[in-house]
Amino acid sequence: MEELSAYVNSPVLWFFALGVFGVIIVQTMIYMRAARRAGPQLDFPREDLRASFRSGAVAAIGPSLAIVIVAVALLALFGTPAVLVRIGLVGSAATETASASLASGTMGATLGGEGYTPEVFTVAFFAMSLSGGMWMLATLVLTPLLKHGDVKMRAINPALMAIVPAAALLAAFASLGIAELGKSTGHIIVVVVSALTMAVCLALARALNAAWLREWGLGFSIILGLVVAYFVHSAGLGPPPA
Amino acid sequence: MTTAAQTAQSAYEQYDRTTSRWGRITMALGLLLSWAAPVYLIFFTDLRIAQSDLWTGFLAVGAVFWVFWVLEPLTYFPVLGPAAMYQAFMIGNIANKLLPSAVVAQSAINARPGTKRAELAAVMAICGAATVHIFSLLIFVGILGTWLVSVVPEDIRSVTQIYIFPAIIGAVVVQFAVFVKQHRITVIAVVVAVLVQLVLVPNVAALANYATALVVMSTVVLAWVLRDRSAQPVPHPEDRTEHMDVGG
Numbered sequence: 001m002e003e004l005s006a007y008v009n010s011p012v013l014w015f016f017a018l019g020v021f022g023v024i025i026v027q028t029m030i031y032m033r034a035a036r037r038a039g040p041q042l043d044f045p046r047e048d049l050r051a052s053f054r055s056g057a058v059a060a061i062g063p064s065l066a067i068v069i070v071a072v073a074l075l076a077l078f079g080t081p082a083v084l085v086r087i088g089l090v091g092s093a094a095t096e097t098a099s100a101s102l103a104s105g106t107m108g109a110t111l112g113g114e115g116y117t118p119e120v121f122t123v124a125f126f127a128m129s130l131s132g133g134m135w136m137l138a139t140l141v142l143t144p145l146l147k148h149g150d151v152k153m154r155a156i157n158p159a160l161m162a163i164v165p166a167a168a169l170l171a172a173f174a175s176l177g178i179a180e181l182g183k184s185t186g187h188i189i190v191v192v193v194s195a196l197t198m199a200v201c202l203a204l205a206r207a208l209n210a211a212w213l214r215e216w217g218l219g220f221s222i223i224l225g226l227v228v229a230y231f232v233h234s235a236g237l238g239p240p241p242a
Numbered sequence: 243m244t245t246a247a248q249t250a251q252s253a254y255e256q257y258d259r260t261t262s263r264w265g266r267i268t269m270a271l272g273l274l275l276s277w278a279a280p281v282y283l284i285f286f287t288d289l290r291i292a293q294s295d296l297w298t299g300f301l302a303v304g305a306v307f308w309v310f311w312v313l314e315p316l317t318y319f320p321v322l323g324p325a326a327m328y329q330a331f332m333i334g335n336i337a338n339k340l341l342p343s344a345v346v347a348q349s350a351i352n353a354r355p356g357t358k359r360a361e362l363a364a365v366m367a368i369c370g371a372a373t374v375h376i377f378s379l380l381i382f383v384g385i386l387g388t389w390l391v392s393v394v395p396e397d398i399r400s401v402t403q404i405y406i407f408p409a410i411i412g413a414v415v416v417q418f419a420v421f422v423k424q425h426r427i428t429v430i431a432v433v434v435a436v437l438v439q440l441v442l443v444p445n446v447a448a449l450a451n452y453a454t455a456l457v458v459m460s461t462v463v464l465a466w467v468l469r470d471r472s473a474q475p476v477p478h479p480e481d482r483t484e485h486m487d488v489g490g
Contacts, residue, residue: 007283009388016279020272021376024332027268028369031329034260035362035369041253044362048351055350056343056367060374063339068378070410072387076403080388085276088379090334092487094414095307101407102306103299106451112403119291126280127299134304134311136273139331140266142312146319147262163465165309166422167431169488171461172306173418174428174435175454177411182440187408194412202420215338218413225409230401238404 007118008079017081020089062212067093069219073226077112082125091132093218094173101176103127110183113239186229186238194225254358258325261365265328272332298451305455310488323361329368333375337487343371427465434460 032053039049070093071083078086078100086096101111103124109115111124177195180187201217204210232238284291315331321341322330330336347367353360391399419428438457443450 007287007289010283010287012282012286013279016275016282019275020332021380023268023272023275024372024376027264027329027332028372030264030268031261031325031365032369034257034264035366038253038257039362041250042257042358042362043250044359048353048359048363049366051351052347052363052366053370055347056370057374058370059343059346059367060339060371061378063335063342064371064375064378065382067335067339067375068382068387071379071383072390073402073406073409075383075387075391076399077406080384080391081279083387084379084383085279088334088375088383090272090276090332092335093410094418095488097407097410098414099303099307101411102302102454105454106298106302107295108451111407112405116403119289119295122280122283122289122291123295123299126284126296127303129276129280130300131303131307131311133273133277134308135314136269136276136331138311139315139327140269140273142315143319143324143327144262146316147324159469160466161313163424163427163469164462165313166424167427167462167465168306168309168458170415170418170422170424170427170431171434171458172454173411173415174431174461175439175457177408177415178432178435178439179443179453180408180411182444183408186405190405190408191412194409195416196412198413198416199420202417217417218410221413222406222409225412226402226405229405229409230398233401233405 004116004118004121005079008082008121010081013079013081017084020085024089063215066215066219069216070222073222078121078125082128086125086128086132090136091128096128096132098172098176099128099131100124102172105179113183184237184239186232189232189237190225190229193228194221197221197224250358257362261325261328265325269328269332302451302455306458307488314488323364325361326365326368329365329372333368333372335375335487339375340368340371343367426468426470427461430464430468431457431461434464 035044036046036049039045067088071087074083074087074093074097087093091099097111101124103126104111104116104120107115107120107123109117109120177191180191198217198221201213201220205213205217229238283289284296314336315327318330318336319327322336322344326340326344330340333340344364344367347363347370348355348360351359351363353363422428435457438449438453438460443453449456
Protein backbone atom coordinates (compact mmCIF):
# COMPACT_ATOMS: atom_id res chain seq x y z
CA MET A 1 0.00 0.00 0.00
CA GLU A 2 3.03 2.28 0.29
CA GLU A 3 2.98 2.62 -3.45
CA LEU A 4 -0.60 3.89 -3.62
CA SER A 5 -0.03 6.49 -0.94
CA ALA A 6 2.97 7.90 -2.82
CA TYR A 7 0.64 8.78 -5.71
CA VAL A 8 -2.48 9.88 -3.84
CA ASN A 9 -0.49 12.20 -1.58
CA SER A 10 1.93 13.51 -4.19
CA PRO A 11 3.10 17.11 -3.60
CA VAL A 12 1.77 18.17 -7.02
CA LEU A 13 -1.73 16.98 -6.07
CA TRP A 14 -1.43 18.95 -2.83
CA PHE A 15 -0.44 22.03 -4.85
CA PHE A 16 -3.53 21.82 -7.07
CA ALA A 17 -5.84 21.10 -4.13
CA LEU A 18 -4.57 24.08 -2.15
CA GLY A 19 -4.91 26.11 -5.35
CA VAL A 20 -8.67 25.42 -5.38
CA PHE A 21 -8.86 26.56 -1.75
CA GLY A 22 -6.92 29.71 -2.67
CA VAL A 23 -9.34 30.44 -5.51
CA ILE A 24 -12.33 30.18 -3.15
CA ILE A 25 -10.65 32.50 -0.64
CA VAL A 26 -9.97 35.08 -3.37
CA GLN A 27 -13.55 34.77 -4.66
CA THR A 28 -14.92 35.28 -1.14
CA MET A 29 -12.84 38.43 -0.69
CA ILE A 30 -13.93 39.89 -4.05
CA TYR A 31 -17.62 39.18 -3.29
CA MET A 32 -17.39 40.70 0.18
CA ARG A 33 -15.81 43.86 -1.23
CA ALA A 34 -18.49 44.13 -3.90
CA ALA A 35 -21.25 43.73 -1.30
CA ARG A 36 -19.61 46.26 1.02
CA ARG A 37 -19.43 48.81 -1.83
CA ALA A 38 -22.99 48.39 -3.08
CA GLY A 39 -24.61 47.75 0.33
CA PRO A 40 -25.16 51.31 1.59
CA GLN A 41 -27.11 52.28 -1.56
CA LEU A 42 -29.23 49.12 -1.41
CA ASP A 43 -30.59 49.41 2.12
CA PHE A 44 -27.92 46.96 3.30
CA PRO A 45 -25.75 48.87 5.78
CA ARG A 46 -22.49 47.71 7.34
CA GLU A 47 -24.19 46.10 10.36
CA ASP A 48 -26.44 43.95 8.14
CA LEU A 49 -23.37 42.88 6.21
CA ARG A 50 -21.62 41.76 9.37
CA ALA A 51 -24.75 40.11 10.79
CA SER A 52 -25.26 38.12 7.54
CA PHE A 53 -21.65 36.97 7.42
CA ARG A 54 -21.72 35.97 11.09
CA SER A 55 -25.01 34.04 10.95
CA GLY A 56 -23.90 32.28 7.76
CA ALA A 57 -20.64 31.29 9.43
CA VAL A 58 -22.30 30.03 12.61
CA ALA A 59 -24.93 28.06 10.68
CA ALA A 60 -22.17 26.35 8.71
CA ILE A 61 -20.22 25.01 11.72
CA GLY A 62 -22.35 21.90 12.29
CA PRO A 63 -22.64 20.84 8.63
CA SER A 64 -18.93 21.52 8.06
CA LEU A 65 -17.89 19.28 10.94
CA ALA A 66 -20.27 16.57 9.72
CA ILE A 67 -18.49 16.70 6.35
CA VAL A 68 -15.09 16.60 8.09
CA ILE A 69 -15.93 13.22 9.70
CA VAL A 70 -16.89 11.68 6.36
CA ALA A 71 -13.82 13.17 4.68
CA VAL A 72 -11.38 11.81 7.27
CA ALA A 73 -12.86 8.33 6.88
CA LEU A 74 -12.13 8.52 3.13
CA LEU A 75 -8.48 9.59 3.47
CA ALA A 76 -7.14 6.03 3.40
CA LEU A 77 -8.93 5.47 0.10
CA PHE A 78 -8.23 8.66 -1.88
CA GLY A 79 -5.43 10.50 -0.03
CA THR A 80 -5.75 14.01 1.38
CA PRO A 81 -5.64 16.21 -1.77
CA ALA A 82 -8.38 14.32 -3.64
CA VAL A 83 -10.56 14.15 -0.50
CA LEU A 84 -10.19 17.89 0.15
CA VAL A 85 -11.31 18.88 -3.34
CA ARG A 86 -13.76 16.13 -4.28
CA ILE A 87 -15.45 15.32 -0.95
CA GLY A 88 -14.82 18.53 1.00
CA LEU A 89 -15.62 21.01 -1.76
CA VAL A 90 -17.19 20.53 -5.18
CA GLY A 91 -18.88 17.14 -4.80
CA SER A 92 -20.66 15.22 -2.09
CA ALA A 93 -19.48 12.04 -0.39
CA ALA A 94 -22.30 9.93 -1.84
CA THR A 95 -21.84 11.03 -5.45
CA GLU A 96 -18.05 10.97 -5.44
CA THR A 97 -17.63 7.55 -3.81
CA ALA A 98 -20.35 6.15 -6.08
CA SER A 99 -18.46 7.60 -9.07
CA ALA A 100 -15.16 6.15 -7.87
CA SER A 101 -16.77 2.77 -7.35
CA LEU A 102 -18.34 2.81 -10.83
CA ALA A 103 -15.04 3.78 -12.46
CA SER A 104 -13.01 1.18 -10.50
CA GLY A 105 -15.56 -1.41 -11.56
CA THR A 106 -14.84 -0.77 -15.23
CA MET A 107 -11.20 -1.65 -14.47
CA GLY A 108 -12.32 -4.92 -12.88
CA ALA A 109 -11.23 -3.69 -9.45
CA THR A 110 -12.99 -3.16 -6.13
CA LEU A 111 -12.74 0.30 -4.60
CA GLY A 112 -10.27 -0.08 -1.71
CA GLY A 113 -10.20 -3.86 -2.08
CA GLU A 114 -8.79 -6.34 -4.50
CA GLY A 115 -6.87 -4.84 -7.42
CA TYR A 116 -7.08 -1.25 -6.15
CA THR A 117 -3.81 -0.06 -7.70
CA PRO A 118 -2.49 3.47 -8.39
CA GLU A 119 -3.75 3.03 -11.96
CA VAL A 120 -7.28 2.25 -10.76
CA PHE A 121 -7.17 5.20 -8.39
CA THR A 122 -6.13 7.45 -11.28
CA VAL A 123 -8.98 6.28 -13.52
CA ALA A 124 -11.44 6.78 -10.62
CA PHE A 125 -9.99 10.21 -9.81
CA PHE A 126 -10.15 11.23 -13.48
CA ALA A 127 -13.79 10.12 -13.76
CA MET A 128 -14.79 11.86 -10.51
CA SER A 129 -13.01 15.08 -11.47
CA LEU A 130 -14.32 15.21 -15.01
CA SER A 131 -17.88 14.40 -13.96
CA GLY A 132 -17.73 16.74 -10.94
CA GLY A 133 -16.41 19.51 -13.18
CA MET A 134 -19.46 19.16 -15.40
CA TRP A 135 -21.60 20.79 -12.68
CA MET A 136 -19.27 23.80 -12.76
CA LEU A 137 -19.22 23.83 -16.54
CA ALA A 138 -23.03 23.73 -16.63
CA THR A 139 -23.13 26.57 -14.08
CA LEU A 140 -20.76 28.67 -16.21
CA VAL A 141 -22.85 28.06 -19.32
CA LEU A 142 -26.36 28.23 -17.83
CA THR A 143 -26.12 31.11 -15.35
CA PRO A 144 -25.83 33.88 -17.99
CA LEU A 145 -28.62 32.26 -20.02
CA LEU A 146 -30.91 31.98 -16.99
CA LYS A 147 -30.13 35.55 -16.01
CA HIS A 148 -31.35 36.83 -19.36
CA GLY A 149 -34.37 34.56 -19.23
CA ASP A 150 -33.29 32.56 -22.28
CA VAL A 151 -33.79 29.20 -20.58
CA LYS A 152 -36.93 28.22 -18.75
CA MET A 153 -37.24 24.98 -16.87
CA ARG A 154 -41.00 25.08 -17.28
CA ALA A 155 -40.59 23.82 -20.81
CA ILE A 156 -39.72 20.35 -19.53
CA ASN A 157 -42.46 17.81 -18.81
CA PRO A 158 -42.86 17.83 -14.99
CA ALA A 159 -43.82 14.15 -14.70
CA LEU A 160 -40.68 13.21 -16.59
CA MET A 161 -38.54 15.45 -14.39
CA ALA A 162 -40.06 13.99 -11.25
CA ILE A 163 -39.38 10.40 -12.26
CA VAL A 164 -36.24 10.14 -14.38
CA PRO A 165 -33.62 11.76 -12.10
CA ALA A 166 -34.93 10.07 -8.95
CA ALA A 167 -35.09 6.70 -10.69
CA ALA A 168 -31.59 7.02 -12.16
CA LEU A 169 -29.94 7.92 -8.89
CA LEU A 170 -31.90 5.43 -6.76
CA ALA A 171 -31.01 2.71 -9.28
CA ALA A 172 -27.32 3.63 -9.23
CA PHE A 173 -27.08 3.70 -5.45
CA ALA A 174 -29.17 0.53 -5.04
CA SER A 175 -27.07 -1.27 -7.66
CA LEU A 176 -23.77 -0.29 -6.03
CA GLY A 177 -25.11 -1.16 -2.57
CA ILE A 178 -26.40 -4.55 -3.61
CA ALA A 179 -23.19 -5.32 -5.50
CA GLU A 180 -21.40 -4.98 -2.14
CA LEU A 181 -23.56 -7.79 -0.71
CA GLY A 182 -21.95 -10.26 -3.09
CA LYS A 183 -18.43 -9.59 -1.82
CA SER A 184 -18.30 -11.23 1.62
CA THR A 185 -20.35 -11.82 4.77
CA GLY A 186 -18.46 -8.91 6.31
CA HIS A 187 -19.63 -6.62 3.51
CA ILE A 188 -23.25 -7.72 4.00
CA ILE A 189 -23.09 -6.95 7.73
CA VAL A 190 -21.47 -3.53 7.18
CA VAL A 191 -24.01 -2.47 4.51
CA VAL A 192 -26.87 -3.49 6.80
CA VAL A 193 -25.41 -1.72 9.85
CA SER A 194 -24.82 1.45 7.82
CA ALA A 195 -28.36 1.38 6.39
CA LEU A 196 -29.95 0.74 9.80
CA THR A 197 -27.93 3.52 11.45
CA MET A 198 -29.13 5.98 8.83
CA ALA A 199 -32.74 4.77 9.22
CA VAL A 200 -32.55 5.27 12.99
CA CYS A 201 -30.98 8.74 12.60
CA LEU A 202 -33.68 9.83 10.14
CA ALA A 203 -36.47 8.43 12.32
CA LEU A 204 -35.08 10.17 15.40
CA ALA A 205 -34.57 13.39 13.44
CA ARG A 206 -38.26 13.36 12.58
CA ALA A 207 -39.53 12.23 16.00
CA LEU A 208 -37.42 14.72 17.96
CA ASN A 209 -37.56 17.42 15.29
CA ALA A 210 -33.74 17.44 15.36
CA ALA A 211 -32.52 18.49 11.92
CA TRP A 212 -28.87 18.14 12.93
CA LEU A 213 -29.32 14.35 13.10
CA ARG A 214 -30.06 14.38 9.39
CA GLU A 215 -26.71 16.09 8.70
CA TRP A 216 -24.75 13.80 11.00
CA GLY A 217 -26.49 10.61 9.84
CA LEU A 218 -23.86 9.75 7.24
CA GLY A 219 -21.00 10.40 9.68
CA PHE A 220 -22.58 8.19 12.36
CA SER A 221 -23.37 5.43 9.83
CA ILE A 222 -19.77 5.38 8.60
CA ILE A 223 -18.24 5.31 12.09
CA LEU A 224 -20.54 2.56 13.34
CA GLY A 225 -20.15 0.65 10.06
CA LEU A 226 -16.35 0.76 10.32
CA VAL A 227 -16.31 -0.28 14.00
CA VAL A 228 -18.47 -3.28 13.17
CA ALA A 229 -16.27 -3.93 10.11
CA TYR A 230 -13.19 -4.13 12.32
CA PHE A 231 -14.77 -6.88 14.45
CA VAL A 232 -16.31 -8.92 11.63
CA HIS A 233 -13.09 -8.68 9.65
CA SER A 234 -11.06 -9.86 12.66
CA ALA A 235 -13.56 -12.70 13.06
CA GLY A 236 -12.63 -13.87 9.56
CA LEU A 237 -15.87 -12.87 7.83
CA GLY A 238 -14.17 -10.54 5.35
CA PRO A 239 -13.07 -11.21 1.79
CA PRO A 240 -10.20 -13.70 1.39
CA PRO A 241 -6.81 -11.93 1.51
CA ALA A 242 -5.58 -10.93 -1.95
CA MET B 243 -36.89 57.96 -11.50
CA THR B 244 -35.71 59.66 -8.34
CA THR B 245 -32.04 60.25 -7.68
CA ALA B 246 -31.96 57.76 -4.80
CA ALA B 247 -33.44 55.05 -6.99
CA GLN B 248 -30.90 55.84 -9.69
CA THR B 249 -27.98 55.58 -7.25
CA ALA B 250 -29.35 52.27 -6.01
CA GLN B 251 -29.75 51.02 -9.56
CA SER B 252 -26.19 51.91 -10.53
CA ALA B 253 -24.77 50.49 -7.29
CA TYR B 254 -26.51 47.21 -8.00
CA GLU B 255 -25.32 47.15 -11.61
CA GLN B 256 -21.76 47.71 -10.44
CA TYR B 257 -22.13 44.86 -7.92
CA ASP B 258 -23.66 42.58 -10.54
CA ARG B 259 -20.84 43.32 -13.01
CA THR B 260 -18.10 42.64 -10.45
CA THR B 261 -19.63 39.40 -9.11
CA SER B 262 -20.51 38.08 -12.57
CA ARG B 263 -17.09 38.78 -14.05
CA TRP B 264 -15.02 37.61 -11.07
CA GLY B 265 -17.42 34.82 -10.20
CA ARG B 266 -16.88 33.36 -13.66
CA ILE B 267 -13.12 33.90 -13.66
CA THR B 268 -12.64 32.28 -10.25
CA MET B 269 -14.96 29.38 -11.05
CA ALA B 270 -13.16 28.70 -14.33
CA LEU B 271 -9.83 28.72 -12.45
CA GLY B 272 -11.19 26.35 -9.82
CA LEU B 273 -12.43 24.04 -12.57
CA LEU B 274 -9.05 23.99 -14.34
CA LEU B 275 -7.15 23.35 -11.10
CA SER B 276 -9.49 20.48 -10.19
CA TRP B 277 -8.90 18.91 -13.62
CA ALA B 278 -5.14 19.52 -13.49
CA ALA B 279 -4.63 16.99 -10.69
CA PRO B 280 -5.73 13.85 -12.58
CA VAL B 281 -4.12 15.18 -15.76
CA TYR B 282 -0.82 15.36 -13.88
CA LEU B 283 -1.12 11.73 -12.72
CA ILE B 284 -1.97 10.56 -16.24
CA PHE B 285 0.71 12.40 -18.23
CA PHE B 286 3.51 13.33 -15.86
CA THR B 287 4.08 10.24 -13.71
CA ASP B 288 5.30 6.74 -14.51
CA LEU B 289 1.73 5.41 -14.49
CA ARG B 290 0.76 4.03 -17.89
CA ILE B 291 -2.97 4.22 -18.37
CA ALA B 292 -4.81 3.44 -21.59
CA GLN B 293 -6.98 6.25 -22.96
CA SER B 294 -9.78 3.75 -23.41
CA ASP B 295 -9.73 2.88 -19.67
CA LEU B 296 -10.05 6.55 -18.75
CA TRP B 297 -12.99 7.21 -21.04
CA THR B 298 -14.75 3.96 -20.13
CA GLY B 299 -14.50 4.96 -16.48
CA PHE B 300 -15.85 8.41 -17.22
CA LEU B 301 -18.71 7.06 -19.34
CA ALA B 302 -19.79 4.72 -16.54
CA VAL B 303 -20.02 7.72 -14.21
CA GLY B 304 -21.47 10.16 -16.74
CA ALA B 305 -24.22 7.72 -17.72
CA VAL B 306 -25.61 7.98 -14.18
CA PHE B 307 -25.02 11.62 -13.36
CA TRP B 308 -25.33 13.60 -16.60
CA VAL B 309 -28.94 14.58 -15.87
CA PHE B 310 -27.82 16.21 -12.63
CA TRP B 311 -25.02 18.22 -14.26
CA VAL B 312 -27.73 20.31 -15.92
CA LEU B 313 -30.68 19.80 -13.59
CA GLU B 314 -29.04 21.09 -10.40
CA PRO B 315 -27.84 24.44 -11.75
CA LEU B 316 -31.32 24.95 -13.25
CA THR B 317 -33.02 24.08 -9.96
CA TYR B 318 -30.85 26.25 -7.73
CA PHE B 319 -30.74 29.38 -9.88
CA PRO B 320 -34.07 30.84 -8.67
CA VAL B 321 -33.07 30.23 -5.06
CA LEU B 322 -29.48 31.45 -5.23
CA GLY B 323 -29.42 34.24 -7.81
CA PRO B 324 -26.60 34.70 -10.35
CA ALA B 325 -23.77 35.86 -8.05
CA ALA B 326 -24.15 33.03 -5.54
CA MET B 327 -24.30 30.40 -8.32
CA TYR B 328 -20.56 30.85 -8.91
CA GLN B 329 -19.89 30.41 -5.19
CA ALA B 330 -22.26 27.53 -4.53
CA PHE B 331 -21.20 25.14 -7.28
CA MET B 332 -17.53 25.51 -6.34
CA ILE B 333 -17.93 25.30 -2.56
CA GLY B 334 -20.43 22.43 -2.71
CA ASN B 335 -22.85 20.97 -0.15
CA ILE B 336 -25.46 23.49 -1.24
CA ALA B 337 -28.56 21.92 0.26
CA ASN B 338 -27.15 20.88 3.61
CA LYS B 339 -24.91 23.85 4.29
CA LEU B 340 -25.17 26.90 2.02
CA LEU B 341 -28.96 27.22 1.71
CA PRO B 342 -29.58 26.94 5.48
CA SER B 343 -26.85 29.54 6.07
CA ALA B 344 -28.46 31.94 3.59
CA VAL B 345 -31.93 31.49 5.08
CA VAL B 346 -30.68 32.04 8.64
CA ALA B 347 -28.90 35.24 7.59
CA GLN B 348 -31.94 36.60 5.75
CA SER B 349 -34.14 36.10 8.76
CA ALA B 350 -31.47 37.53 11.10
CA ILE B 351 -31.60 40.86 9.26
CA ASN B 352 -35.31 40.64 8.37
CA ALA B 353 -34.76 40.62 4.62
CA ARG B 354 -37.77 39.58 2.57
CA PRO B 355 -36.95 36.95 -0.07
CA GLY B 356 -36.76 38.39 -3.56
CA THR B 357 -35.38 41.76 -2.50
CA LYS B 358 -31.88 43.11 -3.15
CA ARG B 359 -31.22 43.01 0.61
CA ALA B 360 -32.05 39.31 0.67
CA GLU B 361 -29.72 38.69 -2.27
CA LEU B 362 -26.83 40.49 -0.56
CA ALA B 363 -27.56 38.73 2.73
CA ALA B 364 -27.39 35.34 0.98
CA VAL B 365 -24.10 36.17 -0.69
CA MET B 366 -22.57 37.39 2.58
CA ALA B 367 -23.89 34.33 4.44
CA ILE B 368 -22.29 32.06 1.83
CA CYS B 369 -19.04 34.02 2.28
CA GLY B 370 -19.27 33.32 6.03
CA ALA B 371 -20.10 29.66 5.46
CA ALA B 372 -17.24 29.33 2.94
CA THR B 373 -14.77 30.81 5.41
CA VAL B 374 -15.78 28.38 8.17
CA HIS B 375 -15.80 25.46 5.76
CA ILE B 376 -12.41 26.22 4.17
CA PHE B 377 -10.68 26.52 7.52
CA SER B 378 -12.33 23.49 9.11
CA LEU B 379 -11.36 21.37 6.09
CA LEU B 380 -7.77 22.62 6.08
CA ILE B 381 -7.31 22.17 9.83
CA PHE B 382 -9.33 19.02 10.59
CA VAL B 383 -8.86 17.12 7.32
CA GLY B 384 -5.72 18.61 5.76
CA ILE B 385 -3.59 18.71 8.92
CA LEU B 386 -5.19 16.61 11.70
CA GLY B 387 -6.72 14.00 9.37
CA THR B 388 -3.50 13.42 7.47
CA TRP B 389 -1.66 13.08 10.77
CA LEU B 390 -4.32 10.71 12.14
CA VAL B 391 -4.05 8.42 9.10
CA SER B 392 -0.27 8.31 9.52
CA VAL B 393 -0.48 7.15 13.16
CA VAL B 394 -3.39 4.65 13.15
CA PRO B 395 -2.23 1.03 13.11
CA GLU B 396 -1.96 -0.63 9.71
CA ASP B 397 -4.78 -3.12 10.38
CA ILE B 398 -7.29 -0.35 11.13
CA ARG B 399 -6.21 1.55 8.06
CA SER B 400 -6.66 -1.49 5.85
CA VAL B 401 -10.09 -2.32 7.34
CA THR B 402 -11.13 1.30 6.69
CA GLN B 403 -9.96 1.06 3.11
CA ILE B 404 -11.78 -2.23 2.43
CA TYR B 405 -15.07 -1.36 4.16
CA ILE B 406 -15.46 2.41 3.71
CA PHE B 407 -17.57 1.99 0.59
CA PRO B 408 -20.11 -0.48 2.06
CA ALA B 409 -20.21 1.72 5.20
CA ILE B 410 -21.22 4.71 3.04
CA ILE B 411 -23.48 3.14 0.43
CA GLY B 412 -25.90 1.46 2.88
CA ALA B 413 -26.66 4.80 4.49
CA VAL B 414 -26.82 6.62 1.16
CA VAL B 415 -29.46 4.26 -0.28
CA VAL B 416 -31.67 4.76 2.79
CA GLN B 417 -31.12 8.52 2.86
CA PHE B 418 -31.95 8.94 -0.80
CA ALA B 419 -34.96 6.61 -0.71
CA VAL B 420 -36.41 8.53 2.24
CA PHE B 421 -35.68 11.84 0.54
CA VAL B 422 -37.38 11.13 -2.78
CA LYS B 423 -40.46 9.60 -1.07
CA GLN B 424 -41.36 7.60 -4.17
CA HIS B 425 -41.92 4.08 -2.88
CA ARG B 426 -42.84 2.69 -6.25
CA ILE B 427 -39.51 3.76 -7.77
CA THR B 428 -37.57 2.58 -4.72
CA VAL B 429 -39.08 -0.89 -4.99
CA ILE B 430 -38.43 -1.06 -8.73
CA ALA B 431 -34.79 0.06 -8.26
CA VAL B 432 -34.08 -2.48 -5.51
CA VAL B 433 -35.74 -5.39 -7.33
CA VAL B 434 -33.91 -4.62 -10.59
CA ALA B 435 -30.61 -4.20 -8.73
CA VAL B 436 -31.02 -7.57 -6.93
CA LEU B 437 -31.90 -9.35 -10.18
CA VAL B 438 -28.97 -7.87 -12.09
CA GLN B 439 -26.26 -7.88 -9.41
CA LEU B 440 -27.07 -11.12 -7.57
CA VAL B 441 -28.69 -13.27 -10.27
CA LEU B 442 -27.53 -12.10 -13.69
CA VAL B 443 -23.91 -11.04 -13.03
CA PRO B 444 -22.78 -14.24 -11.22
CA ASN B 445 -23.98 -16.22 -14.25
CA VAL B 446 -22.92 -13.89 -17.07
CA ALA B 447 -19.46 -12.63 -16.09
CA ALA B 448 -19.19 -10.40 -19.18
CA LEU B 449 -21.99 -8.23 -17.78
CA ALA B 450 -20.09 -7.24 -14.62
CA ASN B 451 -18.77 -3.95 -16.00
CA TYR B 452 -22.12 -2.84 -17.36
CA ALA B 453 -24.24 -4.03 -14.44
CA THR B 454 -24.97 -0.63 -12.90
CA ALA B 455 -25.61 0.98 -16.30
CA LEU B 456 -28.07 -1.82 -17.01
CA VAL B 457 -29.79 -1.33 -13.63
CA VAL B 458 -30.07 2.42 -14.21
CA MET B 459 -31.53 2.11 -17.70
CA SER B 460 -34.00 -0.64 -16.78
CA THR B 461 -35.15 1.22 -13.66
CA VAL B 462 -35.70 4.49 -15.53
CA VAL B 463 -37.75 2.75 -18.22
CA LEU B 464 -39.77 0.67 -15.72
CA ALA B 465 -40.34 3.65 -13.42
CA TRP B 466 -41.73 5.58 -16.37
CA VAL B 467 -43.89 2.76 -17.76
CA LEU B 468 -45.21 1.75 -14.33
CA ARG B 469 -45.71 5.30 -13.02
CA ASP B 470 -48.81 6.05 -11.00
CA ARG B 471 -50.95 7.80 -13.59
CA SER B 472 -53.77 8.52 -11.17
CA ALA B 473 -51.58 10.37 -8.67
CA GLN B 474 -51.63 14.11 -8.09
CA PRO B 475 -49.05 15.85 -10.24
CA VAL B 476 -45.81 16.04 -8.27
CA PRO B 477 -44.54 19.56 -7.65
CA HIS B 478 -42.16 20.85 -10.27
CA PRO B 479 -38.50 20.63 -9.19
CA GLU B 480 -38.32 24.42 -9.27
CA ASP B 481 -41.13 24.69 -6.72
CA ARG B 482 -39.73 22.23 -4.24
CA THR B 483 -38.48 23.71 -1.04
CA GLU B 484 -36.41 20.65 -0.10
CA HIS B 485 -33.23 19.75 -1.90
CA MET B 486 -30.59 17.13 -1.54
CA ASP B 487 -26.98 17.45 -2.63
CA VAL B 488 -25.95 15.34 -5.55
CA GLY B 489 -23.12 17.20 -7.16
CA GLY B 490 -23.40 20.71 -5.85
